[in-house]
Amino acid sequence: MKSWKAITSFTCVTASLLTLAACGGQSEESGSAEEADFPEEDITIVVHTSAGGPTDLMARELGSAVETIIDQNVVIENLPGGSGATQMSEIASAENNGYTLGTMTPSQMGLLNGTLADQYSLEDFSWITRTQIDPYIIAVHEDSEFETLEDLVSYAEENPNDLNVGGYGGTGSGHNIAFNIFSESANIETNWTAYESTGDAVTALLGQHVDVINSNPGEVSQYVESGEVRILGVMAEEELAEMPDVPTYEEAGYDVDTDWSQFRGIYAPADVPDDVKENLSELFIEAMETEEYQEYMTNAQMQEGSMTNQEYDEFIQNQDELTSDWYERLGVNE
Structure with missing residues (x-):
């Protein structure tokens, strides 16, 4: 495996006495040498x-790709609970050296604007x-009378609050807000049925217990x-790419804000040094460009979504504003 970008560009490679002489014993040089070749330890990603x-699969595929670039291991730990709250607490209290990271989805944005709003803020994390982006879709059973989004909207217009729509999470969840964005554009009203996972919602659709799923x-x-x-x-x-016959909402005639998305990413404790954040960002982006990771993305039908840490910071700020706005509109915190 090849070694990855060093944080410092200067290293002395002589015997210890000659090193002291060559470097002049300067504390600044010595401090930089201690930071060389990040990462020097295994990286842990808490899912x-x-x-x-x-999300677990993304972390494992990303970690595997990273291991083809660096000499260290990427350890995946699963810590479910509280819709992400358990993991968030673990990340917030971890050492801010860049070696303990967490997976990130809209779940954390919901927590920061909901049940954990009094405990954490955006500034408590890096x-x-x-x-990646895992697009939201609207789907129906094969026996459904709806062949298009227009069919669905026409029925909902004539029969307000008659359609039962299933999806992961209650009011204010990522899927719920996504469908509310569509409903607002289409000017329709439906009933939301919450499930413990997207898989459960799919099972409900297959059994025709709901009319539509997000x-x-x-x-x-x-x-x-x-x-x-x-x-x-x-x-x-x-x-x-794998389903070119499926129209976007806009192509079907419904103008929606696609900034709201089922995204996944990586975050860390607060105050991770800027150079470490930059190096981690570059490392992950390089890993996402590997053939191995690209093959996984295609097979999983994900969309490209890589961002630098600066871009991701701006993206998170925007997602926080969108989440806060929809929580207020849906009365989630009332």
Whole structure:
């Protein structure tokens, strides 16, 4: 394996006495040498979901790609609980040296604007990189009368609050807000049915216990292939590469804010040094460009979403504003 970018560009490689003479014993040079070749230890990524889910898979694929670049290991630890609250507490209290990181999704944004609002803020964490976008979709059972989004909207207009829509999480969850954004654009009203996972919502649709679900491509692709599920639209700026016949909401005639997305990324405790954040960001971006990771992205039907730490910081600020706005509109904290 090749060694990765060093934080400092100067290293003395002689016997110890000659090193002291060459470097002149300067404390500034000595301090820099101690920071050389980050990372020098194994990196741990704490995942806020159980093993086997899409976020866990992302972390493992990303870690595997990173290990082809550096000489250290990337250790994946699963710490589910409290919709991400347990992991968030672990990250907040970790040492800020860049060796303990966490996976990040809209779940954490919800916590920061909801149940953990009095405990944490954006400033209590460091934002390292965004890794991917897992687009939101609207899907129906194959036996549904809805062939298009327009069909669904026409029915909902004539029958307010009659359609039952299923998805992961209650009011204010990422999926719930995504469907509310669509509903607002289409000017329709429906009933939301919350499930403990997107997989549970898919199961409910297969059993025809709900009329519609808000999901992600990877969760329904096998049922699309078998003809049991039909995707009506995707909440993204571009069509899905693996499903080019599925229109975006905009193509179907519904102008929605695609800034709201099912994103995944990496974050860390507060006050991680800027050079460490930059090096981590560059490391992950390089890993995301590997053939191994790109193959995973294609197979999982994810969209590219890599960002530098500066870009990700700005993105998180925007997501925080969007989350706060929708929480207020939906009365989540009342």
